[in-house]
Amino acid sequence: MSLSDRAIARIRELIQAGELVPGSKLPPEAELAAQLGLSRNLMREAVKALAVARVLEIRRGDGTYVTSLQPDLLLGGLVGAVELLQGDTGTLLELMEVRRLFEPVAAALAATRIGDTGLAEVKRHLDAMREARDDVELLNHHDAAFHRAVVAATGNDTLVSLLDGISSQTLQARIWRGLVDGDAAGRTLAEHEAIYLALVKQDGPLAQAAALLHVSNTEGWLRDHLRVNGTMPEVQPLKAAARP
Template sequence: MSLTDKAIAQIRQLIASGALPPGSKLPPEQELASQLGLSRNLAREAVKALAVARVLEVRRGDGTYVTSLQASLLLEGLGGAVELLQGDPGAVLDLMEVRRLLEPAATALAVARLSSEGLAEVKRHLDAMREASGDVERLNAHDAAFHRAIVSVTGNESLIALLEGISGRTLRARIWRGLVDTRAAGRTLAEHEGIYAALAARDAALAHAAALLHVANTEQWLREHLRSAETPGGDTSAAGPVGESRS
């Protein structure tokens, strides 16, 4: 562990112990360094790193504060990390596997917490998907919003942030799918209608099954396409790296 890592750990320990609760202001840099037995440079580097991680917020002319430490804020960086994995086929498949584990469970959980307004929001995006059937990018934008609306119903901020980081960043892969497979839009729409029907019926088991079918179909398609692309002479003309559209 580097000296900077140790400095970061010391500040995190102050936060975890409650000595620096959410919203509190850190001591001035020199005082903080002295308190932790660090050089000012180490204290400054540690603060910068924790600010990037959204643990701390540096307010110019005012000082440095501990953020709200809400899951949606702390996990915000996940999407950026996932973005860096988009060129690695194995990593993309790993992400799809994680999505397959989490999203059906979140969809089933949403059933018990779904209000009429929440269901109407899901239907709004489903209707928009029907209308956008000829526009792949618009279709996929509402595809992502459809799932986001469902997961938001759970009220579980950690789950929402995790799935947004994973599913939101696989949007380009779904666009790519639509570009190279002309049947994908119709299948995707039918799968979403199945999920909505299960939600409207307030059937958690059916909602789980419908969401699992949808994610598993996408994952299976991606696996098969990647195998085809690895085969000499395989057709990769529709896309560049995994998840990157050339449109």
């Protein structure tokens, strides 16, 4: 472990021990450096690194504070990190596997917790998918929003943040499927309708089964086509993402 890493670890230990709580202000740099037995340069480097990681917030002219440490803040960088992964087929398939592990369980949990507002949001995107069935990009925009609404209904911010990062990278594959498979839109709509109906019934096992079938079908299609074609063509970013 480098000296900078040790400095970061020391500050993290203070937070984990509850000596620095969310929202609290750090002691002055010189004081904290002396307390931890670090040089001021090392302390400065550690603070900057933890600020990048959203653990600390540097407020110019005011000092340095511990952030809220909420999952959506700390894991928000996961989306950007996943986007930086090399887009080879092996990595894409690994992400699809992770999605298959998480999403069905999330759907089951959502079915036991979702309320009228959550159901309305899921239905809104399902209806938008029906209307956009001939527009691959817009369809997939609402497809992604549908899944996010389902996961959000769990009330688990950590799960939402994790799946946001994964879905952002697998969306390109789903757009590709829509472009090359003429039957994809119909099957996708039917699978999403099954998930929605399970949520309406608040049937966790049924929601899990419907989500597993949907994600597994997408993953299976991708594996088959990568086996034949060897690679996935580049797809332009969603224009639909900018639409209301």
